Amino acid sequence: xxxxxxxxxxxxxxxxxxxxxxxxxxxxxxxxxxxxxxxxxxxxxxxxxxxxxxxxxxxxxxxxxxxxxxxxxxxxxxxxxxxxxxxxxxxxxxxxxxx
Numbered sequence: 001x002x003x004x005x006x007x008x009x010x011x012x013x014x015x016x017x018x019x020x021x022x023x024x025x026x027x028x029x030x031x032x033x034x035x036x037x038x039x040x041x042x043x044x045x046x047x048x049x050x051x052x053x054x055x056x057x058x059x060x061x062x063x064x065x066x067x068x069x070x071x072x073x074x075x076x077x078x079x080x081x082x083x084x085x086x087x088x089x090x091x092x093x094x095x096x097x098x099x
């Protein structure tokens with residue numbers, strides 16, 4: 001499987017995170033967000049489906065999907081366990097943990 005197709009699969013992380021955040025964190029998606037998710041998944045499926053037909057091995061596809069699951073899972077875990085940081089005016093370089 002080509003690096004481009006693998007990248008398309010793993011770069012769908014924001015789509016997976018947005019969908020998973022609904023049941024996990026009680027997020028509410030607005031109409032246009034749902035439309036965007038549908039279009040995003042359709043775009044990834046359209047780009048990937050033609051290249052996967054006979055080209056990608058099962059192991060390659062599984063590895064790409066595992067990478068997607070790991071990336072999305074890590075993002076969701078970080079969101080669930082994040083603490084609020086207190087930032088000053090120069091937040092980009094100096095932040096301190098809550099006291």
